Amino acid sequence: MSEQADAVDLVDLLSVEGEDLAAAWVREVSGSLGRRVSAAELERELRELYEALVEALRQDAVDVHSEQMSEVRALLTELSRSRARKGFSPTETAISVFALKRVLEPVLRKGSSESVHAYLQLSRLLDELGLFTIETYTQTRDALITAQAEQLLELSTPVVRLWDGVIAVPLVGTLDSARTQVVMEKLLQALVDTGSEQAIIDITGVPAVDTQVAQHLLKTIVAARLMGAECTVSGISPQIAQTIVALGIEFEGIATKASLADALKLALRRSGVDLVAHRDGLR
Amino acid sequence: MHPVERNGDVVHIRQAIRALAQEGGLSLVDQTKMITAASELARNTLIYGGGGVVRAGAVAKDDRRGVGAVFEDSGPGIADVAQAMTDGWTSGTGMGLGLSGSRRLVDEFDLRTTPGEGTTVTIIKWAR
Numbered sequence: 001m002s003e004q005a006d007a008v009d010l011v012d013l014l015s016v017e018g019e020d021l022a023a024a025w026v027r028e029v030s031g032s033l034g035r036r037v038s039a040a041e042l043e044r045e046l047r048e049l050y051e052a053l054v055e056a057l058r059q060d061a062v063d064v065h066s067e068q069m070s071e072v073r074a075l076l077t078e079l080s081r082s083r084a085r086k087g088f089s090p091t092e093t094a095i096s097v098f099a100l101k102r103v104l105e106p107v108l109r110k111g112s113s114e115s116v117h118a119y120l121q122l123s124r125l126l127d128e129l130g131l132f133t134i135e136t137y138t139q140t141r142d143a144l145i146t147a148q149a150e151q152l153l154e155l156s157t158p159v160v161r162l163w164d165g166v167i168a169v170p171l172v173g174t175l176d177s178a179r180t181q182v183v184m185e186k187l188l189q190a191l192v193d194t195g196s197e198q199a200i201i202d203i204t205g206v207p208a209v210d211t212q213v214a215q216h217l218l219k220t221i222v223a224a225r226l227m228g229a230e231c232t233v234s235g236i237s238p239q240i241a242q243t244i245v246a247l248g249i250e251f252e253g254i255a256t257k258a259s260l261a262d263a264l265k266l267a268l269r270r271s272g273v274d275l276v277a278h279r280d281g282l283r
Numbered sequence: 284m285h286p287v288e289r290n291g292d293v294v295h296i297r298q299a300i301r302a303l304a305q306e307g308g309l310s311l312v313d314q315t316k317m318i319t320a321a322s323e324l325a326r327n328t329l330i331y332g333g334g335g336v337v338r339a340g341a342v343a344k345d346d347r348r349g350v351g352a353v354f355e356d357s358g359p360g361i362a363d364v365a366q367a368m369t370d371g372w373t374s375g376t377g378m379g380l381g382l383s384g385s386r387r388l389v390d391e392f393d394l395r396t397t398p399g400e401g402t403t404v405t406i407i408k409w410a411r
Contacts, residue, residue, distance in 0.1 A: 174294050208297065208315055210322040211378045239315035246316060247323075247384035248370050 010057045010125075013107060013118045014050075021103060022050040028099040033092060046096070049075045057122075064128040073132065080133045084140035093137045097130040157183045159190040166198040166267045167191065168260070172205030180216035184223060191229050198267035199224055202260045204235030214249045221254055230270060232256070234263035285337045287328045287356075296325045296337050300352060307341055307350045308410045317350055317408040320388040323381035324354045324404050330375060332356025332402055342407055349390070349409035357401035364396060 014021060026046050030039060052071040061068035076097070083093040101123055108119055157179065162168050167190050169183060187199060201217065203209065209217075221231040232255040236244075244251070257263040268275060285296050300321040304314040321339070328335045335356030342351040361367045368386070373379035386392040391407035 174297070176290055176294070178290075207301075208319045208322060210319045210326075211380045211384065212322075212326060215378050239312040242312050243315050243319045243388065246387045247319065248380045248387070249378065249384075 010118050010122050011054060013104065013115060013122060014054050014057065022047050024103045025050065025100050028103055029096050032095050032099070033088075036086065036088070045075070045079055049079070049096075061125075063125065064132050072129070076129060076133050077136050080136040081140045084137045084144070090134050090137055094130045094133050097126055097133050101126050157186055159186050161190075161194055161196075162200070162264055163268060163271075163273070165194075165196045165271050166200065166264065167194055167196045168200040168202055168264075170202045170205065170260075173207075175206060175213045175216060180213075180220070184216075184220045187220060188223060188227060191224060191227055197229050198271055199229050199231045200260065200263045200267060201231060201233050202235045202263070203233060203240075204237070204260065206235075206240075209240050209244060209249075211247060211249060214244070214247075214251075218251075218254075230255070230267075232263040232266055234258070234260045285339070286334075287325050287337055287354075288334045290329070293322060293325045293329060296339070297322050299339055300350065303339055303341060303350045304408070307348060309350065309408060310411060313408055313411065316388040317406075320385040320406055320408075321352055323385045324352075324406065327381055327404075328354045328356045328358075328402075330377075332358030334358075335401070347409050349407050351391075351405065351407040354404045354406075355401065356403075360398040360400055360402055361394075361396040362398050364394060368394075 026043050029046060030037075030042055033042070049072065052075055056066075056068045056072050059068040061072075063069070064073070079096060080093050083096075104119060104122070108116060157169065157171070159167055159169050167187070169187050171183065175183075187201075190196070191199060201220070203217075206213065217233065221233075224231045233251070234257040236256055236258055255263075255266060257266060265275065285299060286292060287296065297318050300318050301314065304317050309317060321337075325337055328337065333356060335354065335358070337352060337354050339350070339352040342349050366372055367374075368383050369379075370383050371379040382394075385404075385406065388408075389406040390409050391405070393405040394402070395404075396402040
């Protein structure tokens with residue numbers, strides 16, 4: 001049996017009942033997806049895919065990566081991307097492809113040995129297409145996660161103004177190179193924008209300070225100093241203090257305070273502001 | 284067993300060690316010390332060892348219990364261990380305190396290295 005004959009068999013298998021097969025496919029898939037994809041949309045997606053697949057097989061496509069399959073790949077990519085964005089599971093995404101196998105099963109029952117052979121071949125092709133779908137799905141999810149991580153990077157580093165000439169950056173979570181870079185840029189820009197001469201870096205929300213975090217902090221402080229601003233590091237917990245000592249990191253010449261309140265008091269004193277407490281309080 | 288292939292993996296290892304240290308009954312200070320040491324060594328595995336694996340778990344010896352971790356890479360190894368263990372010396376761009384500092388943060392520290400074959404560092408922090 002030549003390659004050519006095989007291809008014709010595959011096309012026969014898919015087009016023997018013509019329109020019926022595509023409709024059965026849509027029914028099979030819509031049963032598993034519920035109402036989260038509209039019937040009309042699913043119908044359109046699968047019919048396009050079906051036609052592209054028949055066309056590809058007619059042109060003797062041998063596997064999922066062959067030239068003739070490019071239209072099928074494009075449609076599948078679009079389908080899995082849309083599923084991934086809508087929050088479908090990988091199973092719910094791949095079922096769109098695998099359901100076609102189930103639809104074709106009745107053909108086997110009445111079929112000859114040639115059609116069994118053709119079915120197996122098509123089945124192998126559909127497996128590849130299913131895997132391709134899952135791969136695209138995963139890529140899309142990965143891209144989403146990367147985008148979210150970048151958003152998080154932006155969100156998690158606010159620079160707040162505590163007083164005239166005093167700004168603060170409350171750091172929360174893990175400090176890696178990328179985040180520290182963002183923190184440093186934001187802090188330096190805020191120093192310029194607000195004309196502040198006092199900056200407080202609060203690390204209450206940083207669970208551990210290792211040498212990399214310390215190095216990033218020190219660089220930020222030196223950069224701020226070059227711009228004529230004084231930095232205070234606040235929120236150093238007892239356990240972080242002991243860890244820093246054991247590691248051997250020196251914060252020489254840098255003001256550090258246990259709490260943000262203490263750091264603010266220091267910053268105010270340095271900028272010449274006196275805080276006066278009234279015995280009776282202000283009414 | 285945790286792979287160390289990317290920067291994000293160091294964070295995962297830190298979280299795994301934190302969970303183990305909490306389960307193992309380490310004090311808050313000891314937890315922080317163990318996590319920081321793991322962070323340093325995992326980063327060394329990544330940067331200087333070119334990636335590797337970390338195994339971590341609860342350990343027990345006699346009637347002491349604690350948390351242990353093994354950092355293994357098949358990178359270039361360390362030619363001069365004494366120099367590498369010196370405060371402030373680095374072959375890279377760091378502070379040069381990671382290796383020597385980690386030793387001070389934990390109770391047991393074992394470094395085995397063969398130039399050209401790789402480096403394995405084992406650390407243990409006992410619960411008090």
